[in-house]
Amino acid sequence: MADDIDMLAGEYVLGTLDEAERRAFERRLLTDPAAVAAVATWQERLSPLLLAVPEEAPSSRLWTRIGAGAGPANDNGRLRRWQVATVAAALVALVSTGVALRPHAGPPAPAPQVAQQAPSPLFQSVAALSEQGGAPALLVTYDRERKEMRVMPVNVAPRPGHSLELWVIAGKAAPKSIGLMREDGATELDRMALDLQQEMTIAVSVEPKGGSPTGLPTGPVIYSGRMVSLPTS
Template identity: 65%
Template sequence: MADDLSMTAGEYVLGTLDVAEQRAFARRLMTDPGAVALVADWQQRLAPLLLTAPDAVVPADMWSRIDMATRPAANDNQPVWRWKIATVAAALLAVVTSGLALRPRPAPPAPIIAQAPQGFAQQIAALSSEGGSPALLVTYDAGSGRMRVVPVNVSPRPGHSLELWVIAGKAAPKSIGLMPKEGAAALSHMKVDPALDTTIAVSVEPIGGSPTGAPTGPVVYSGKMIALSKS
């Protein structure tokens, strides 16, 4: 099952899921830190391919040729995952040869996520310590400006506060509040530009937060914001 989830996360990043599958997986990202971590891992692994791939004109029949090459025969009784692997492999080939990394397929014209109603998380992040499993799950809705930070596996810090910071691109860390002792943190009037490489981080501070307006203690968790909708 873990391999199936990783495969779906890879297809989600490549844009090869159909509309219904994409919508279902986006819902799963709202509540499953493991799925978020897999998406982040796929993005990190695939992004360098875009930087190394030369510019090229994509043949008009590219996707139809891939579909024909990966479509199972009528009498093929092999498990579904075998042709899914072929689909991902073909998409990866398209990435390397034509610079299509992280772009959705031409059909459908617009991902369903882009038409999500207000209140649907458009960006998400899994915060973790270096090399650790996700400790907090962050969801953000640009329409309402609301951000929610849900603890998943946070180590207690007696006598200290955990302070949240947003780092937009190369800007200095900006405090966005303290984590409550129990439960999730709900933040309003937030602005996160999806065009920037935004990181959410958590530092250990004195009770009540940093006295300087910048992190004074160790940063124990951090994670990149991932855009769920394509613009």
């Protein structure tokens, strides 16, 4: 399969994948570090050629357009590129012990440490979102009966002038926005119908204030993690 990734990544960098292949591969890049690495290697192999193309000065008007288009703030802080965001599913072990199905009715979802002592856990699926396998930055819990998702920041650096947008990636589907993160405290999302039969990845990207203008992540994806369903005994 390594060769397969390599040829796909090579064609991706060349730009010769067809539309459907390219989209599928881009979705894979959100969660597959090996594919990301293969793309980086191909870029490295071929880029000397790109830089050997003869220069050509653009018209002086162009800067006027570009300078005027630069918004008031960009992505401050030393974000890693979205390509290096990786899955940190192992971290869910943190909260995966002693968890049973919660009763149908109950108090609002508690913070994750409550789940560990957990007389009645309020979620059945969980994801720990981190940056490149680092310590978890966010903990996501999902209660499929109430269709509620709760996103708790554990260690999230503020991004002044930006919004952090949450995305769900179901199987091989395109990332779907599920909303913006609150700037303080936990974000609660209701009416979230997730099909947990599918592999589900939650990701966070840095977007302009108010969220992505395109419906797909436009800024770097800084955290991602895979949803894991907990034993229901």
